[in-house]
Amino acid sequence: MPGPRRRSALIALLTREPGAAPQAAILDELRRALLEGGVPPGTAIPLDEVAAVFGVSRIPVREALKTLIGEGLVEHRTNAGYTVAKLTPAELAEMYLVREALETAALAAALPAAGPADDDAARAAHEALEAAIAAGDVTAHHRESRRFHFALVSPCGMHRLLKMFESAWNITEPVRPMAHIAPGDRSVLHDDHADMLAAFVARDAEALLSAARAHHSRLASLLGAVPQHTGLLAERGPGEIYD
Structure with a gap:
């Protein structure tokens, strides 16, 4: 029987600021976590868990991740989800x-x-x-x-x-x-x-x-x-x- 699923290293670093606009808060917080070095390249970004941290649906999380893809910090692969971007x-x-x-x-x-x-x-x-x-x-x-x-x-x-x-x-x-x-x-x-x-x-x-x-x-x-x-x-x- 498989053991309990480990919590993502990314999720452990995210914090929710009371009163912050959800879209901006999600983007800023994800970017901060990625740039501070606690989330290595290749780390999975679990959509549902990120949404739960901020108390939102998947939609604003996806929008934030699209922005981070454009910034070169996140990658998305069909059937594999979102991950912290890797460089060759x-x-x-x-x-x-x-x-x-x-x-x-x-x-x-x-x-x-x-x-x-x-x-x-x-x-x-x-x-x-x-x-x-x-x-x-x-x-x-x-x-x-x-x-x-x-x-x-x-x-x-x-x-x-x-x-x-x-x-x-x-x-x-x-x-x-x-x-x-x-x-x-x-x-x-x-x-x-x-x-x-x-x-x-x-x-x-x-x-x-x-x-x-x-x-x-x-x-x-x-x-x-x-x-x-x-x-x-x-x-x-x-x-x-x-x-």
Whole structure:
């Protein structure tokens, strides 16, 4: 006789905010749970259980999942349901190239527009990231690394560019690449962050872009550390597309 069905890891992370508009609340909460790293790629998203958390029918849950499919965070396969999206190793590398291109453009525009408040925000994010690395807290590392990079690019004020950068960053988050590299490599990456911060505060565009290039080059070389035998990454055949 089969044992009791285990509760989905996703369901355990969802919370319902009293008074929130159901459609917006479902979308925001699902996105938050996927980006915080507790739901690995390939995890099933049980429609009925999500609906029960929010006290709604399947319809608004499906609508929220359609939006997340468009954002690259969720996949749907006929007869298999909804799952947290997987990337192939090539797609993961591609998304980091996209992130680099967008960040480079944003940094170039951000530096002339930055002021003392932006310096303070970047320093605070850098300190929080340093503390996360020292503590070996991978979840905080991902959160604070994101905060640091966004602190550097936000002064550019180019909202469409920043939205594309955010979207590209989001797509890679469920994989949690930093969880799979050695602590020493994380420290080396953080040395790049220190160089980027120093150049940002000095308003040295050449040094900032050079440090950013070195950082992304190092990131690209470390992506191979993400294990390919655990189900985190997809193994799709040529031309196979999930809707």
